[in-house]
Amino acid sequence: MNKLIHRIVLFLLIFTFSNLAFSQKEEPQQLVQILERLEKRYEVKFSFETKTILNIELYPLKEELSLEEALNQLKSITNLNFEVLSRRFIAITPSDKTVHTLEEVVVNNYLSRGISKTNNGTITVDANAFDILPGLIEPDVLQIVQNLPGIVSVDERISNINVRGGTNDQNLILYEGIRMYQSGHFFGLISAFNPYLSDDIRISKNGTSALYGDAVSGTISIKNLDKIDQTFNAGLGSNLLNLDGYAKVPLSKKTELQLSARRSFTDILVSQTYDAYFDRIFRDSELNIANNVNTLLALDERFLFYDVNAKFLYDINDTSKLRVSLLNIYNNLDYNQTFANSDNNIQETRSALNQVSYGASATYSKVFKNDIQASAQVYYSHYDLDAQNNDITNSQLLIQENKVEDYGLRFDINKTIDNNVEVRGGYQFNEVGVTNFEDVSNPDFTRLVKEIVRTHAIFGETERYSKSRNTYIRLGARISYFEKLKELVLEPRFAFNQKISDDIRLEILGELKSQTISQVIDLQQDFFGIEKRRWQLSNLENVPLVKSQQVSLGLSYNQNNLLVSLEGYYKNVEGITAQNQGFQNQFQFVNDIGAYTITGLDFLVNKRFNNFSTWMSYTLSNNDYKFDVINEGSSFPNSVDLTHVANASLTYSLKNLKIGLGVNWHSGRAYTKPLQIQDNSNSSIEYQSPNSARLEDYFRADVSAIYKFHISKGIKAEAAAAVWNMFNQDNIINRYYTLDTDNTIVEIDNRSLKFTPNLSFRVSF
Numbered sequence: 016m017n018k019l020i021h022r023i024v025l026f027l028l029i030f031t032f033s034n035l036a037f038s039q040k041e042e043p044q045q046l047v048q049i050l051e052r053l054e055k056r057y058e059v060k061f062s063f064e065t066k067t068i069l070n071i072e073l074y075p076l077k078e079e080l081s082l083e084e085a086l087n088q089l090k091s092i093t094n095l096n097f098e099v100l101s102r103r104f105i106a107i108t109p110s111d112k113t114v115h116t117l118e119e120v121v122v123n124n125y126l127s128r129g130i131s132k133t134n135n136g137t138i139t140v141d142a143n144a145f146d147i148l149p150g151l152i153e154p155d156v157l158q159i160v161q162n163l164p165g166i167v168s169v170d171e172r173i174s175n176i177n178v179r180g181g182t183n184d185q186n187l188i189l190y191e192g193i194r195m196y197q198s199g200h201f202f203g204l205i206s207a208f209n210p211y212l213s214d215d216i217r218i219s220k221n222g223t224s225a226l227y228g229d230a231v232s233g234t235i236s237i238k239n240l241d242k243i244d245q246t247f248n249a250g251l252g253s254n255l256l257n258l259d260g261y262a263k264v265p266l267s268k269k270t271e272l273q274l275s276a277r278r279s280f281t282d283i284l285v286s287q288t289y290d291a292y293f294d295r296i297f298r299d300s301e302l303n304i305a306n307n308v309n310t311l312l313a314l315d316e317r318f319l320f321y322d323v324n325a326k327f328l329y330d331i332n333d334t335s336k337l338r339v340s341l342l343n344i345y346n347n348l349d350y351n352q353t354f355a356n357s358d359n360n361i362q363e364t365r366s367a368l369n370q371v372s373y374g375a376s377a378t379y380s381k382v383f384k385n386d387i388q389a390s391a392q393v394y395y396s397h398y399d400l401d402a403q404n405n406d407i408t409n410s411q412l413l414i415q416e417n418k419v420e421d422y423g424l425r426f427d428i429n430k431t432i433d434n435n436v437e438v439r440g441g442y443q444f445n446e447v448g449v450t451n452f453e454d455v456s457n458p459d460f461t462r463l464v465k466e467i468v469r470t471h472a473i474f475g476e477t478e479r480y481s482k483s484r485n486t487y488i489r490l491g492a493r494i495s496y497f498e499k500l501k502e503l504v505l506e507p508r509f510a511f512n513q514k515i516s517d518d519i520r521l522e523i524l525g526e527l528k529s530q531t532i533s534q535v536i537d538l539q540q541d542f543f544g545i546e547k548r549r550w551q552l553s554n555l556e557n558v559p560l561v562k563s564q565q566v567s568l569g570l571s572y573n574q575n576n577l578l579v580s581l582e583g584y585y586k587n588v589e590g591i592t593a594q595n596q597g598f599q600n601q602f603q604f605v606n607d608i609g610a611y612t613i614t615g616l617d618f619l620v621n622k623r624f625n626n627f628s629t630w631m632s633y634t635l636s637n638n639d640y641k642f643d644v645i646n647e648g649s650s651f652p653n654s655v656d657l658t659h660v661a662n663a664s665l666t667y668s669l670k671n672l673k674i675g676l677g678v679n680w681h682s683g684r685a686y687t688k689p690l691q692i693q694d695n696s697n698s699s700i701e702y703q704s705p706n707s708a709r710l711e712d713y714f715r716a717d718v719s720a721i722y723k724f725h726i727s728k729g730i731k732a733e734a735a736a737a738v739w740n741m742f743n744q745d746n747i748i749n750r751y752y753t754l755d756t757d758n759t760i761v762e763i764d765n766r767s768l769k770f771t772p773n774l775s776f777r778v779s780f
């Protein structure tokens with residue numbers, strides 16, 4: 016481990032000092048670089064959306080200009096609005112838009128270009144302006160969020176993102192207002208959302224707006240482009256797993272159609288990237304465990320995934336708009352085996368696993384007089400996980416299905432009182448139905464369980480700036496009534512941001528939240544152990560309503576392209592079940608209700624100089640369970656508890672070339688050891704105290720490079736390469752124990768993604 020770290024440090028030093036030798040010629044520069052110089056020269060701060068200044072280049076301004084002269088010159092060259100909000104703050108907006116000042120960007124380039132932080136604690140990502148992060152060759156939002164302090168995936172899966180100690184099912188993921196119950200391809204390794212039409216991506220860890228409900232951890236909202244600009248553009252691309260394309264097509268002056276699609280070619284062509292991904296997912300699945308017991312004679316596998324989404328934009332008139340979105344996500348695996356058992360008898364099994372999601376939303380919005388805006392939205396979300404295992408030799412068929420149907424309706428109204436005050440409110444209705452089905456033949460067994468929960472919610476909040484604009488506060492609340500549970504819940508939320516000095520800000524965030532739907536594990540081998548979690552709803556019996564309370568306090572220093580941020584937080588989540596946590600120890604089959612409490616500290620430092628940007632984040636946390644019965648009511652470490660998490664990155668940009676190098680480290684995950692080596696007469700495992708042992712530390716280094724160029728006039732191209740786990744570090748991300756046929760304890764280690772290269776090439780026009 017030390018040798019690897021020394022190599023990384025040496026590489027970073029050589030890379031840094033060798034490139035600092037490049038001389039800088041007087042040539043056009045990106046507007047963002049010009050603004051950074053002006054901020055330092057005149058001691059001001061520019062607030063803007065990254066996409067507003069994207070791809071604008073100009074020559075550096077003369078140093079002898081006054082601030083007013085510099086702003087006038089920029090306005091003339093760029094055709095943007097530069098409005099001085101106070102002595103220090105200046106808002107930049109397109110010339111055809113009015114200045115909206117309540118939500119302001121307080122930190123640009125939070126980790127990388129295209130990632131910003133606003134005054135209400137929300138992190139925003141502009142995929143079109145995204146620069147580069149190590150190991151990534153595409154702006155995959157669900158990979159990007161894992162670089163933020165306090166967010167990690169304990170098993171490297173997109174479908175298992177842990178926000179401040181929570182499980183993935185405690186996150187609210189919205190795509191065009193549609194709640195998503197499936198977020199990944201390749202059973203969790205790749206984001207299911209095509210990023211090339213995404214425009215407005217928002218991530219909230221705490222202080223969530225009252226507009227959002229039914230999730231006790233993080234909130235991720237993804238929206239595509241929402242403005243009709245009468246411009247056609249399209250793109251095609253491929254990497255070592257899939258082909259994709261998108262198009263933005265004006266249909267008339269008032270209508271536009273956006274389309275994007277992606278399909279894997281893994282059922283036709285196998286690459287080293289596919290081999291690494293396939294090995295990661297299927298290495299320890301039930302399908303491969305069968306191969307360890309029997310002699311495999313023949314194997315026929317076919318795996319593919321695709322996603323398609325479309326958005327129709329209709330500007331009815333100057334004050335009314337209609338938006339309609341559709342989405343389809345699909346994963347399919349056919350896995351047919353022929354093998355010989357211990358008696359040399361030939362057996363054949365045919366297995367199939369399908370994971371599919373459909374979604375649709377329609378939104379009508381209208382602007383009334385007196386700065387009042389209103390909107391109405393309906394949406395439908397459908398998720399279906401279906402597994403079939405046909406043992407032809409023994410004439411046994413096993414069918415498992417988990418289905419979610421979510422219908423939603425909401426009304427929103429917003430009133431801008433002046434540049435310092437805004438109020439909003441609304442009503443939301445949801446009906447969520449969950450079906451779990453199992454059917455086994457020989458012997459015959461069938462189980463069908465369907466539950467429905469209807470929720471009514473009203474919400475309201477106000478945002479306000481002080482006259483000096485040094486103080487920002489958002490106060491809100493959400494009141495939800497759950498029909499089946501006959502429970503009324505009040506959820507206050509707040510966000511407070513205070514400018515202490517020109518460079519230092521204080522932030523306080525807090526929220527109460529609840530949710531009615533969560534994922535559980537009945538058996539570890541369900542759905543072949545690949546997607547073993549299934550959705551279920553809260554009830555009046557053994558699955559309570561999940562509730563959370565969270566508060567955080569943060570300080571940040573931002574000056575001369577140096578950002579230092581420190582945030583402490585406390586979070587408590589009640590109403591979790593043992594099945595929801597997926598224990599693989601003595602509590603695997605115990606049904607108990609409990610809570611977890613996490614206290615933590617998030618630290619981030621980011622420095623930009625010349626063509627370099629470097630950042631380091633660190634999270635220190637303590638996450639403990641406490642159940643009613645399990646462990647006699649005493650607390651013990653959470654299964655996703657990672658005491659220390661650290662990430663570091665160095666990116667370099669020179670004209671059209673961008674290079675990123677990063678390292679990821681965290682302390683080992685908690686697991687439970689057997690009590691002692693047992694004899695073969697014992698048919699069960701006796702364990703030590705739950706989660707009292709720790710795996711070895713996790714370490715991974717990634718590198719990526721992107722080069723952009725023009726093929727011809729109007730046609731741009733991009734070539735990219737990346738390596739995930741460049742040193743092929745053998746990381747154990749989970750450990751559990753089972754018994755073999757002789758009742759001997761067998762230790763099972765789930766290992767991380769190994770050395771995984773990827774290449775991509777894209778054209779846009």
